[in-house]
Amino acid sequence: CxxxxxxxxxxxxxxxxxxxxxxxxxxxxxxxxxxxxxxxxxxxxxxxxxxxxxxxxxxxxxxxxxxxIISPSERVTTPEAEDTLHHNNRISVSLQKTPVSAADSGYYTRFSQPDTYLCGDEQGKQSLPSTLQKYFNFIASIQTDLKIIFVGDSISAQFAQAFDSAALDEAQEDSVRAKNIFRPDGNRPSIIHICRSICSPIRGGGVSAFWRITNLILKENTKWPSRCTGFFRHWNEGQALDFLNHEYNSTQFVLPSNKGVSHQVNRTTTDYFQKSKLASFKAGNVNVVNGFDAAVFRVPHGWLQLDYIDSARLIETIETTHRILGATTIVIPTLPMSNNVKSENDWKKVTQINRMIRQVARNITKSEGDVQYVLVQEFGNLTNQLLMENAKNLDLLSLHQRDIDYSREGWEVDVANVFLQRPPITTTKWPPSYSQVCSSLPSNRTEACPGVKISSDGMHWCVETFGGRFTASIACLLGCVYNVARPPTDEEIRKCEQRCNDQFMSLNVVRDEMFKN
Incomplete structure (x- = not known):
């Protein structure tokens, strides 16, 4: 008009x-x-x-x-989006407050494998301090026609599985989700790791996939044939073709009920989806993935020497991801503290890598038919802020450290000694820090502390806690590109990216108007 x-x-x-x-x-x-x-x-x-x-x-x-310019981060999160994709909205997210802590709802753990990374009560993890629960008191439901692939290590797998949970209705799991797995421990066959998974169609008709790669996607790291094992550090284009050639139903299935949502997974509903899927295939309603719209690539820094991660290799990874998967939008999360960070010097290198990720995203050369947008998800910022707040709860900070300005660049380097406080005696080769895994400190520092729903082991994050913010953040960032009437300029993208990160990748309370009534 x-x-x-x-x-x-x-x-x-x-x-x-x-x-x-x-x-x-x-x-x-x-x-x-x-x-x-x-x-x-x-x-x-x-x-x-x-x-x-x-x-x-x-x-x-x-x-x-x-x-x-202003609407992408707003439009994908406001109640007006409701349950349908409006004209330009190719991805939307509905936020809903939970009567209990989101970390206690189990919403994001339907597909979580292995279960050793979970942070439930049965794993001995306690809820966040009451002062922090207000930041994580919601769940997010995704609807999109985009084809999205998550690439990276087991941490990337965690959040890909959380995204699947947010994008698939209950009882539909077995009908649309395929996966390639390995068992690292023959004595514990229940421990399963995912090499590749794909969900199609998800709510809205799109595709969500995960590809385990524990290296940068470089020509020097290719190897044939591929293997689905814990220490296979390579990739090849045959793996990418498996995703691109994947066939799925073009028909979206909903349960024959008022809202199309089942809260109980049972044989009747599962049979309904299976029969509907078979009938749809017979009718010829088949799509082929062919290419992805967006890729979320997490740098697997726990598997790499920190000095190996430089801008040239990151740019090659971005360009190769586009070439083999077709993705024109790449999202790169910044790196968090982990138990692989052994010293203050290591932590400085991690923060330098994050700075490099931001610079590459802003300066990468674009051309017709190539990568168009590289967006930064400030995941490291969110986790750093939460670790600092938990450190305050544990009384690990000196007086001058308690009043931290999170908007000041480099603040996390100044408090490296807080992040690196770990048990002096441990049987673990890669011990976590107190602020990552403790709800309180033991009287004897050599003893194990009561767990908290932040991290299971100092490396993997509790998707029960972070799933909502991670999922909403991805939807918000992709909305900057795909929920607009024309291709956004670089300035518009950066403003929208900043709004998404300020809202979901920092300890800001989600505004009430963003929640679905």
């Missing part, structure tokens, strides 16, 4: 300008711009129409910019 009005304004003003120019004395235009007296009326019309055109164009520009 607005585009049509702008076109009409342009058309009529052009007509008047043309009329004016054709009736004015050419010599007068060339010299003094003074028209004969009989034609002054036309010139007056021209100037007035030009002024009107300028005003209309300015109003249109203001309206479009206030809807296109």
């Amino acid at each position: 607005w585009a049509g009005l702008r076109t009409l304004a342009h058309y009529f003003s052009s007509c008047y300008l043309a009329l004016c120019l054709t009736t004015m004395n050419r010599s007068a235009i060339a010299t003094s711009f003074k028209a004969p007296a009989g034609q002054a009326y036309y010139c007056c019309c021209c100037s007035r129409i030009a002024l009107i055109y300028t005003i209309v164009t300015a109003v249109l520009w203001y309206h479009l910019n206030n809807n296109i």
Whole structure:
């Protein structure tokens, strides 16, 4: 509608300008711009129409910019999105407050493997301190027609599985989810790791996939044939083709009920989806993935020497991801504290890598048919802030450290000694820090502390706690690219990216108007 009005304004003003120019004395235009007296009326019309055109164009520009520039991070999270994808909205998320802590709901753990990374009560993990629960008191449900793939190590797998939980209705799991697994311990066959998984179609008709790669995606790291094992550090294009050639139903299935949601997984509902899927395939309603719209690549820094992770290798990884998977939008989470960080020097290197990730995202060269957008998810910022707040709860901070300005660049380097406080005596080769895994400190520092729902082991994060913010953040960031009427400029992308990170990747309370009624 607005585009049509702008076109009409342009058309009529052009007509008047043309009329004016054709009736004015050419010599007068060339010299003094003074028209004969009989034609002054036309010139007056021209100037007035030009002024009107300028005003209309300015109003249109203001309206479009206030809807296109500002809206992506708002539109994907506001109640107006409801349960349907509106005209430009290719990805939406509904946020819902939970009567209990989101970490206690089990919403994000339907597909969690292995279960050794879980942080439930049965794993001896206690809830977050009451002062922190307000930041994690919601769950997110995803709806999208985008094809999204998560690439990385077991931490990436955790959050890919959480995203699947947010994007798949209950009882539909067995009908649409395929996976490739390995068991690292023959004595414990219940411990399962995922090499590859794919869900299709998810709510909204899109695709969600995961590809385990514990290295950067470089030509030097290719190897044939591929193996699904814990220490296979390579990748090859045959693995990518498995994703691209995957066939799935083009029909979206919902349960024959009022809302299409089942809260109880039972044989009846599972049979319904299986029969519907089979009937749809027989009818020829089949899609092929062919290519992904977006990839979320987590740098697997726990598997790499920190000095190995540089800008040239990261750029090659981004470009190769596009080439083999088709993704034109790449999201890269910043790195958090982990038990692989053994010293303050290691921590400085991690923060330097995060700075490098931001620089690459802003400076990567774009060309037609190539990667168009590289977005940064400030996951490291969220976890760092939470660890600091838990350190306050554990009374690990000195007085001058308690008043931290999280907006100041480099604050996390100044408190490295807090993050690195670990048990002095431990049987674990890679011990976690107190602020990662403790709800309180033991009286004897050599003893194990009561667990907290932040991290299971100092490396893996509790998706029960972080799943909502991670999932909403991904939807918000992708909305910056795909929920707009025209391709956004670099400036628009960075503003939208900042809003998404400020809302979901920092300890800011989610605004009430974002929750679904």
